[in-house]
Amino acid sequence: MHAFSPALGNAPKTLASERRIALPTECINSLKIHQEQQQEERQAAGTGWTDNGLVFTTPTGRPLDPGNLTRRFRRLLHSAGLRTIRFHDLRHSTATLLLEQGVDLVVIKELLGHAHIGVTAGVYAHVRLRLQRQAIDTLSDALAEGDDSDEPPPSAGDCKSFGVTPDHGGCTDD
Template sequence: MGWKDSGLVFTTPTSGPIDPANMTRRFGRLLDRVGLRRIRFHDLRHSTATLLLEQGVDLVVIKELLGRAHIGVTAGVYAHVRLRLQRQAIDCLNNALNGTEEPPDHPPAVAVVR
């Protein structure tokens, strides 16, 4: 019996769900092997959503990718990112209206991984 599509993103070789403790261990070893600091596997979800939002992907699309039922949860969790992007948009508009080509005082928003 080989692997078959079960609708899961990560599976065992026989298409079953991966035990969360095993996933955590394997992810930790992968981070160690490539020299990255340890983060929770779940933090990848937040980083993905943040990066997509910063690239202009609609919040409704991000909500659907995250599998959330209500957009309010997604909007609330990523409100700080949206505020930062709004600030950058205002700075860009200010620069355009003032005829300045200078970038804003702060760098582009980045994903924060805790």
Template sequence: MTLPARCVQFLKLHREHQRDRDTAGTAWRHSGHVFITVQGGPIDAINLNRTFTTFLRNGGLRLVRFHHLRHPTATLLLEQGAELVAIKELLAHAHTGVTATVYAHVRLRLQRDATDALSTTLDHDPTDDDPPLAGATVH
């Protein structure tokens, strides 16, 4: 899996700043993970969800499952014009049909936006001083 360079930089920085190995002493065990327990082991999914829920509550945010963070990522990728097959791979969906179904509302909104932009271009009054948004003059 690939990550944006900025994410990789932040993850490396986070790993470098882990101070838990100093406080864990002989209990420290290197797991190779970036996000770890105080003894260096991988974080249990239940504890991750509990901590995530606490962050949401403290921030006054709507409670969602950690897994739901995938949705805004896929939505942003679709809005930036990423191919459905690439998003399917990133989300580890079995088929593009799954991705297309889950994000159909985003695709419909993008289609409406494209249609509205086309409508604006076609509705341009040629007597206006402003040039059309797109296209060429037909003689």
């Protein structure tokens, strides 16, 4: 699938923009159906078909007008009873959902085509902070569950016998 077409005179923003990504099975199935429909449109258009190598086109093979795409997207949102969002917001929603499901930030960076992890980390910092709070709450719960012992915490001597030193965050020199 090409988001960019030399025939249209546009090019990717960065080298990272041109990449291969995995697609969910549902998406692949939908693309196959779309390809069949587009083949029918190509035959119906005959010599009027413009072949730009694009996946999504008008019924005559020409590029979709971004304004028409935006209007159609808004109509679909409205008919589904959803609030209006920008089409681009779907990228943010996808990344946020993946991050909340525990997908590694590097993988999300690659899917989005960000050249640097800092861009991804910065844009989704609000999600990471929420996940950090959840992680700390989980840690707190785990520590509270294991805190039913009457034994004192290990001393520095006990820690050293296990190879844990203060600089590794395991014990103090007290």
